Amino acid sequence: MHITLTHYLLVSAALFSFGVFAVISKRNAIIVLMGIELILNSANINFLAFSRFGNLNMEGQMAAIFVIILAAAEAAIALAIVLNIFKRFNTVNVDEVSTLKD
Amino acid sequence: METLSTLTTPDWLFYLFAVITVASAAFVAFTKNVVYAAFALLFTFFGVAGLYVLLNSDFLAVTQILVYVGGILVLILFGVMLTNRSISVDIQSETLKFAPALIVTAALLGTLAGFYTVTDWFFGGPGAEITATSTAPNIGNALVTTHALPFEVASVVLLVALVGAAMIARRDK
Known part of the structure; x- marks a missing residue:
């Protein structure tokens, strides 16, 4: 059976679901960030798959490049925030840092 | 100037990269060890880069490896190392509400997969050929x-x- 658009979409759906699972079920903020990276990667696979199979040549790839740029910025900011949370609360478990004011 | 030649990629290459990607992503989602998750993420990023090559975007595959593996993964590992008081490698993360999360995620995956399979895509054909030019x-x-x-x-x-x-x-x- 030849590889079609649906094959790539199914891989990206699996990646998206695992990312969502990591985001909603993990206590450690670092693994939540990893889940976000999985979700962004699945979105990128979708962009490129539609770009190739829809004969849109460059448009999907340009969108994917900007997704990668924003993922880099997001990772830097998020880890800086996580480091600050760890400095203040001495933990990065997302269920223990729910206070707004101490 | 090279002539624009088309390449035929074997189907098993897609399955290889798809299995690497999905299996290591599942490991990231289900493991309790944060360091193991970070290293499984490495395999996910490489698998996704392989899929990018099969999708005719070689530049994005290289960018993926440079930015994700070289930048974001190193940042994440720094985050793992800097946010733990223990000096042991065994850094755990418990799972909150495992069963509801699994149900929601399985429903999401089923919905997406069903939608993708049932939809009669306007461009369901073989798509653009993979060319040898960058x-x-x-x-x-x-x-x-x-x-x-x-x-x-x-x-x-x-x-x-x-x-x-x-x-x-x-x-x-």
Whole structure:
């Protein structure tokens, strides 16, 4: 059976679901960030798959490049925030840092 | 100048990269050890880069490896190491509400997979052939012509984000 658009979409759906699972079920903020990276990667696979199979040549790839740029910025900011949370609360478990004011 | 030749890629290459990607992503989602999750993420990123090559975007595959593996994964490992008091490698993360999360995720996956399989895509054909020429010149041209404004905005966003991250993470305010 030849590889079609649906094959790539199914891989990206699996990646998206695992990312969502990591985001909603993990206590450690670092693994939540990893889940976000999985979700962004699945979105990128979708962009490129539609770009190739829809004969849109460059448009999907340009969108994917900007997704990668924003993922880099997001990772830097998020880890800086996580480091600050760890400095203040001495933990990065997302269920223990729910206070707004101490 | 090389002639524009088309390549035939065997189908098992897709299945190889798909299995690597999905299996290591599942490991990231289900393992309790944060360090293992970070290293499984490495395999996910490489698998996704392989899929990018099969999708005719070689430049993005290289960018994926440079930015994700070389940058984001190293940042994540720094985060793992800096946010734990213990000096052992065994850094655990418990799972909250495992069963409801699994149900929601399985429903999401089923919905997406069913939607993708049932839909009669307008362009369900074989798609563009994989060519032996690089896509980098086209991307470079697009970045300074049709996509010049998003490109400049992205550069400002990156600058602001990195300066902001340095400010936030600074030890003495």
